[in-house]
Structure formats: C-alpha cells, structure tokens
Amino acid sequence: xxxxxxxxxxxxxxxxxxxxxxxxxKQRLKSYDTREGFEEHRQWERVLNSGRFGMVTWPxxxxxxxxxxxxxxxxxxxxxxxGAPGRxxxxxxxxxxxxxxxxGTAAQKxxxxxxxxxxxxxxxxxxxxxxxxxxxxxxxTKAIRDxxxxxxxxxxxxxxxAAFADWCFGLFRTDPESTRHHGMSFILLPLDTxxxxxxxxxxxxxxxxxxxxxxxxxRVPVENRLGDEGQGWSIAMATAGFERGLMLRSPARFQETAxxxxxxxxxxxxxxxxxxxxxxxxxxxDAEAYALNTYMTASRxxxxxxxxxxxxxxxxxxxxxxxxxxxxxxxxxxxRGELLASGVDEAGEITRWLKGFLFSLAGPxxxxxxxxxxxxxxxxxxxxxx
Amino acid sequence: MNFAxxxxxxxxxxxxxxxxxxxxxxxxxxxxxAGTGRSAARWQKLADMGLTxxxxxxxxxxxxxxxxxxxxxxxxxxRVALPEPLIDQIGIAAPVLADFAARADVAxxxxxxxxxxxxxxxxxxxxxxxxxxxxxxxLLLGRDGVLHLVPRDRVVLTPETSVDPLRRIxxxxxxxxxxxxxxxxxxxLDRFRDLGALAAAAQGLGLAQAMVDLAADYAxxxxxxxxxxxxxxxxxxxxxxxxxxxxxxxxxVYKAAATQHPRDISHARIAVVDAAAAAxxxxxxxxxxMGYTYEVDLHFFMKRAWALAGVWxxxxxxxxxxxxxxxxxxxxxGADGTFQDR
Numbered sequence: 001x002x003x004x005x006x007x008x009x010x011x012x013x014x015x016x017x018x019x020x021x022x023x024x025x026k027q028r029l030k031s032y033d034t035r036e037g038f039e040e041h042r043q044w045e046r047v048l049n050s051g052r053f054g055m056v057t058w059p060x061x062x063x064x065x066x067x068x069x070x071x072x073x074x075x076x077x078x079x080x081x082x083g084a085p086g087r088x089x090x091x092x093x094x095x096x097x098x099x100x101x102x103x104g105t106a107a108q109k110x111x112x113x114x115x116x117x118x119x120x121x122x123x124x125x126x127x128x129x130x131x132x133x134x135x136x137x138x139x140x141t142k143a144i145r146d147x148x149x150x151x152x153x154x155x156x157x158x159x160x161x162a163a164f165a166d167w168c169f170g171l172f173r174t175d176p177e178s179t180r181h182h183g184m185s186f187i188l189l190p191l192d193t194x195x196x197x198x199x200x201x202x203x204x205x206x207x208x209x210x211x212x213x214x215x216x217x218x219r220v221p222v223e224n225r226l227g228d229e230g231q232g233w234s235i236a237m238a239t240a241g242f243e244r245g246l247m248l249r250s251p252a253r254f255q256e257t258a259x260x261x262x263x264x265x266x267x268x269x270x271x272x273x274x275x276x277x278x279x280x281x282x283x284x285x286d287a288e289a290y291a292l293n294t295y296m297t298a299s300r301x302x303x304x305x306x307x308x309x310x311x312x313x314x315x316x317x318x319x320x321x322x323x324x325x326x327x328x329x330x331x332x333x334x335x336r337g338e339l340l341a342s343g344v345d346e347a348g349e350i351t352r353w354l355k356g357f358l359f360s361l362a363g364p365x366x367x368x369x370x371x372x373x374x375x376x377x378x379x380x381x382x383x384x385x386x
Numbered sequence: 387m388n389f390a391x392x393x394x395x396x397x398x399x400x401x402x403x404x405x406x407x408x409x410x411x412x413x414x415x416x417x418x419x420a421g422t423g424r425s426a427a428r429w430q431k432l433a434d435m436g437l438t439x440x441x442x443x444x445x446x447x448x449x450x451x452x453x454x455x456x457x458x459x460x461x462x463x464x465r466v467a468l469p470e471p472l473i474d475q476i477g478i479a480a481p482v483l484a485d486f487a488a489r490a491d492v493a494x495x496x497x498x499x500x501x502x503x504x505x506x507x508x509x510x511x512x513x514x515x516x517x518x519x520x521x522x523x524x525l526l527l528g529r530d531g532v533l534h535l536v537p538r539d540r541v542v543l544t545p546e547t548s549v550d551p552l553r554r555i556x557x558x559x560x561x562x563x564x565x566x567x568x569x570x571x572x573x574x575l576d577r578f579r580d581l582g583a584l585a586a587a588a589q590g591l592g593l594a595q596a597m598v599d600l601a602a603d604y605a606x607x608x609x610x611x612x613x614x615x616x617x618x619x620x621x622x623x624x625x626x627x628x629x630x631x632x633x634x635x636x637x638x639v640y641k642a643a644a645t646q647h648p649r650d651i652s653h654a655r656i657a658v659v660d661a662a663a664a665a666x667x668x669x670x671x672x673x674x675x676m677g678y679t680y681e682v683d684l685h686f687f688m689k690r691a692w693a694l695a696g697v698w699x700x701x702x703x704x705x706x707x708x709x710x711x712x713x714x715x716x717x718x719x720g721a722d723g724t725f726q727d728r
Contacts, residue, residue: 001388001389001390001391001392001454001640001644002387002388003387003389003641003644003645003725004387004725005387005725006387009387013722070387076721077720077721077722078722080721081720081721081722251721252721255719255720255721255724256720256721258719259719259720262712262713262719265713266713269713277709277713278705280713281705281708281709281712281713284708284712284719285638285653285656285657285708286634288638288653288724289634289635289637289638289653289657290634291721291724292389292637292638292640292641292724293633293634293636293637295387295389295637295724295725296389296390296636296637296640298389299387299388299389299390300390302388303388303390313629313630313633313634316626316627316630317630317633317634371619371623373626374619374622374623374626374627375619375622375623375626377626377629377630378616378621378622378623378625378626379622381626381629382598382599382602382622382625382626382629383602383606384602384605384606384614384616384617384621384622384625385606385613385614385616385617386617
C-alpha cells in the first residue's frame with residue numbers, strides 16, 4: 001500500500017488541470033435535455049476529444065490514452081474540480097464503449113468507437129419496456145431475422161437521451177419462441193431508421209431526458225448485432241455492471257457535491273439548526289468513503305483482481321448518498337429551496353441544488369432499482385436463498 | 387498510488403483467521419464467560435504465533451510490523467470477539483511505548499510484550515474504566531496532558547461489571563509521579579486516544595461482519611411459512627443494507643491505519659460505530675426472539691460492539707473533531723484532497 005501519487009500520476013493530473021482550465025466553458029451550458037443544450041454538449045464532447053480527453057481509458061488507437069483506472073480517477077477528479085459539463089454521451093462512452101471493447105468485432109470497434117469518442121454519434125439506451133422494468137427478462141420487443149436484416153417491432157421506454165440522440169443500443173428478442181433470459185440479442189441501431197417513432201417524456205424538471213421508442217417494421221442490418229445471436233442477456237448484464245459499477249458514477253462527482261454542500265452550510269451556518277451540521281459531515285464522510293472504496297477496487301483490479309459484487313454495493317451507496325446530500329442542501333436553503341428560476345439566484349446555485357435533487361430521486365431507480373441490488377447482495381454475497 | 391494490501395499481508399491475515407476460528411469459537415467464548423474470562427493457554431498460543439509482538443521492533447523480539455499489518459489482525463479478532471486484550475497491547479500500548487524504547491525500563495516492557503510475558507493495559511483519562519487492568523503488569527494512563535506508565539502495584543482497582551460478559555473493566559485510582567511519567571509532549575494523549583479509536587474501529591469491522599454472517603446463517607436455516615426466512619425480501623434487504631454500510635466503512639479504516647491522520651481516524655471511527663450499531667440492530671431483528679436470548683452467540687458480538695462504541699472518544703467526540711477539520715478554511719475538501727496528507 002502506498003497512498004502517494006507517482007510523479008507520472010501527478011504530471012497527468014497537472015496536464016488535465018491545465019487543459020481543463022483552458023477549455024472548460026466559462027458559462028454553464030444549457031441542459032442537455034433540451035435540443036439546444038444537447039448540441040452545446042455535443043460540441044463539448046468534440047472539444048474533449050480534440051485533447052484526447054474523451055475517454056482516457058480507451059486505447060490510443062481509439063482516441064484514448066490507454067490510462068489505467070487510477071489515472072481515470074485522477075481525470076475525473078480534475079474534470080469535476082473544473083466544473084466541466086455533464087457527459088451527454090455517457091450511455092456511449094461509459095456503457096456501450098466498454099461493452100464494445102469486450103464483445104465487438106474489430107470492424108464494429110473501428111466503426112463505432114472513434115465516432116463515439118468524437119461526439120459525432122451520441123447514444124441512447126434501449127433496455128426497459130412498458131412491461132419490463134426491474135424485470136428486464138420480460139422484454140418482448142422482437143427482432144426477427146429476414147435475410148441479412150432484423151425486423152424490429154415493439155416498444156422501448158425510459159430510453160435515456162433518446163429524445164435527441166443519434167443511435168440506440170438495446171436488448172431485443174431475436175427468438176420469438178424464447179422466454180425470460182434466453183433468445184435475446186444486443187443490437188445497435190440509428191434512431192433515424194424508418195419506422196422508429198420517438199415520443200419524448202418530460203422528467204420531473206419538465207425536460208425530456210428520456211423518450212419512448214416505437215418500432216414499426218424497423219430494418220436493421222445483421223452486422224449491427226453485438227456478440228452472438230441469443231447472447232444478448234449476458235452482454236447486457238456486463239453492460240449493466242459497467243453502469244452500476246465503477247464507470248458511470250465516479251467518486252469525484254459526489255466529492256465535489258459534498259464540497260459544495262460544505263460551502264453552502266458555512267454560508268448559512270448562523271441560521272440553520274444544529275443537527276444539520278451532522279448531516280453535512282455525514283455527506284462528506286460518505287463521499288470520501290465512496291472514493292476510498294473506489295481507489296481500493298481500482299488498485300485491486302490493476303493488480304489483476306476480478307470485479308465481484310462491487311457494482312451492486314456501489315450503486316446503492318452512491319444513489320442514496322446523492323439523494324441525501326441534495327436533501328440536506330435543500331433543508332439548508334429552507335424556503336428558498338423551491339426556486340426553480342429567479343433573479344435572486346443569480347449564480348443559479350439554488351436551481352442547481354433543486355435540479356440536482358430532482359435528478360437524485362432517479363438514482364435509486366435507474367441502472368437496476370436498489371431493491372434489485374439488495375437482492376443481488378443478499379443472494380450472491382450473503383448466500384441467502386432465492 | 388496503490389490502495390491495496392500486499393499478498394503477504396493478506397496471507398498472514400488468512401492464517402490468523404484460521405487460527406482464531408479454531409481457537410476462539412462460540413464454545414470457547416461461552417467457556418470464557420463462565421470462567422475467568424481469559425485463557426492463559428490461548429494467550430500463549432497468540433504469543434507463539436508472534437501476535438503479541440506483531441508491532442514490537444524485531445530488536446525487542448517482535449515481528450516489527452506496522453499498523454497496516456495490524457489493522458487486518460484487529461479486524462479478525464473482532465470477527466471472533468477475542469476475549470484476550472491482544473489489540474490493546476499491539477495496537478495501542480506497543481506503538482505508544484515504541485517512541486520511548488530508548489529508555490531501558492520501557493525497552494524491557496516491550497520485550498515482555500513481544501514474549502507474551504508482560505501485559506500492559508491502556509486507558510484514556512476521558513474514559514472512566516480501564517479494560518484488563520487486573521491482569522496487567524503495567525498500565526498506560528494519562529493525566530493533565532501527560533502520559534504515564536504505571537506499575538500495577540501503584541494502582542488501586544475497583545472492578546466493575548460490563549454488559550459484555552467477556553470484558554474485564556475496572557476504575558483505576560492512581561497517583562502520578564515523576565517515575566511514572568513517560569511524556570508531556572503536546573498532543574500525546576490525542577495520539578493515545580487515536581490509537582484506541584483505530585483499534586476499536588478495526589475490531590468493530592470484524593464484529594459487524596460477524597453479526598451479519600451469524601444472522602445470514604440463521605436466515606438460511608430458520609423456517610417460517612414453510613421456507614427459510616432468508617427467502618423473504620424484508621430479511622434480505624435488512625442484511626444487504628448493513629453489508630453496504632460495512633463495505634463502505636472498510637476503506638476508511640484501512641486509510642486511517644495507513645495515515646494515522648486524526649481526520650481519517652475520526653471518519654473511520656464514526657463509520658464503524660454506525661455500521662456495527664446497524665449490524666447489531668439488524669441481526670437481533672433477523673434472529674427474532676432467539677436474538678434476545680443468551681442462548682445464541684449473537685449477543686457476545688453485539689455487546690462488544692456496544693462497549694467499544696463508548697471508549698476512546700465516542701461518536702460525538704469524533705464528529706465534533708471532524709467538524710473542526712472539515713468545516714474549516716484550510717480543510718482539504720474535494721476530490722483531489724483525498725490523499726493529500728494533512
């Protein structure tokens with residue numbers, strides 16, 4: 001154990017810090033759940049890619065830097081420290097990207113990864129259906145083979161970023177006779193394919209962060225299938241692992257929120273009730289614990305260890321931490337915490353907490369509801385019977 | 387940056403785990419609780435393994451290992467609720483005394499610790515009782531900012547009864563003198579308390595995991611409504627929630643052992659107090675009425691966790707201290723401050 005950064009790691013941090021200082025937009029971008037904001041964020045992805053900072057863990061040939069997990073954590077720390085914009089392509093770079101690296105053919109990697117890194121293709125995900133939420137094995141949307149194409153019919157919902165995204169990946173039933181986890185395939189498709197209808201769904205904040213997708217005889221070439229036909233479930237589980245685990249929610253995000261919460265508390269300390277202090281400290285400790293835990297996992301994986309049930313443990317922890325931090329912030333703001341937009345909130349700080357609170361409510365639901373994660377922990381870690 | 391234990395450290399941990407499982411199972415705990423509470427034979431075996439000298443310098447006959455090696459061992463002793471005061475000795479007394487090893491009398495005490503022939507009890511002046519003072523040859527005590535090493539024959543003990551049937555505690559009446567004085571260096575009693583807090587935190591991790599494991603065992607076999615109660619989501623989710631709390635208390639404890647920074651120690655201490663309290667609360671619920679009896683083993687672990695929650699600075703002490711660091715102008719808050727040594 002050595003809790004010091006190496007000179008190489010320190011130099012990498014300095015490089016990221018300097019680059020971010022020079023490139024992070026001075027003005028906060030509009031929400032990527034608006035058309036205008038979506039394009040602003042796409043532009044930011046292009047800027048990131050120009051510095052080869054789109055996805056530092058990717059191989060250099062794919063536009064990355066071949067960074068290890070510790071360097072990735074350093075990158076994320078500097079990214080959030082700089083207040084850089086959210087990643088509109090997170091479905092692509094954090095979820096599909098690692099999945100493609102593991103299951104994609106050489107041609108698929110060459111076709112999709114560079115454009116993903118460049119922000120030219122922004123990805124939505126297509127998991128859930130009206131009858132398949134937490135029970136994802138209940139998926140019914142069919143992709144029936146017709147020569148060198150699949151013909152897709154059915155409906156997806158809660159497709160994150162699908163209101164404005166270019167492409168979608170998802171799980172489709174390629175064997176119409178199959179049930180449950182069998183007979184599904186992982187398919188990638190452009191959202192402008194004829195036969196696809198998108199219906200954006202406004203979230204709690206009123207913006208269309210996700211959409212319903214209707215498929216009516218949508219023809220997709222067979223080469224857009226990732227992995228073997230019928231292998232979809234196991235690939236999707238790997239993707240879900242990336243989603244719940246290390247990649248989707250890096251610790252820096254919560255540490256920066258905790259830092260803002262401490263600053264907020266200190267500005268209002270004189271008028272808040274004494275018990276609020278303990279909630280602020282709890283937020284700080286939990287954000288720190290999540291970071292330490294992630295560094296430990298990263299160190300273990302770099303040394304050749306295998307990922308275990310960390311994904312489920314992490315997902316519960318960060319989602320509940322995020323919610324409780326925002327609840328604490330709103331309790332500090334008191335009656336002003338209801339301001340969605342106002343002249344008295346010039347820096348947009350109140351709105352930011354409020355919007356963050358609304359979003360934090362989704363955390364325990366998406367990426368596999370926390371009840372599902374608790375079942376996984378109980379059954380696989382504690383060996384309780386199913 | 388490498389936040390991982392070495393293969394050797396983990397291997398040694400596994401060896402100690404197997405040893406303790408064989409030497410300190412539930413039957414041994416019950417035998418100890420019914421008798422004097424301490425086993426000279428087990429103590430000798432701990433000494434034979436080198437554990438009593440784990441953190442004592444090799445020159446004094448110890449293994450010369452550090453707090454990072456020790457923290458994993460402390461966790462294991464918690465896992466079995468070891469009755470003997472091994473952790474107070476190797477996690478508190480030995481590291482403190484090591485700073486004064488140039489003194490011949492202290493060096494002799496350290497050699498005795500390593501050999502298992504000398505026992506040193508440790509008690510912070512903020513705590514009302516000292517554990518295992520009765521069998522100790524020396525007591526490490528503090529008063530007015532000064533740390534003292536006091537021979538057993540210079541103290542008067544008033545034994546008290548702990549909720550933990552395996553703890554042996556006593557109020558200590560003693561007189562400080564020049565000949566007992568070790569050091570009045572600024573902060574020496576804070577360091578003393580911090581080593582105690584780290585010891586409690588590391589043991590608490592093991593205690594909490596033991597409680598969850600016992601409850602999970604029970605939930606696998608106890609049948610109600612025609613099936614094991616572990617099939618019910620209410621039971622699963624209770625235990626999963628505690629497991630999450632334990633997992634996220636672990637890294638702070640290991641970091642605290644590595645840095646010994648007060649901020650890290652307070653964080654570890656609070657996280658473990660909370661996780662162990664939740665483990666006790668949840669485990670007794672999963673055991674149902676059986677959990678409320680002396681007949682299942684759970685109570686040994688719950689009671690140790692409750693007792694350790696109060697000593698070496700309780701939750702409020704550590705929260706207050708943490709608040710002074712985290713809420714101050716110069717605190718390293720933010721992602722890039724995590725591993726800055728402050």
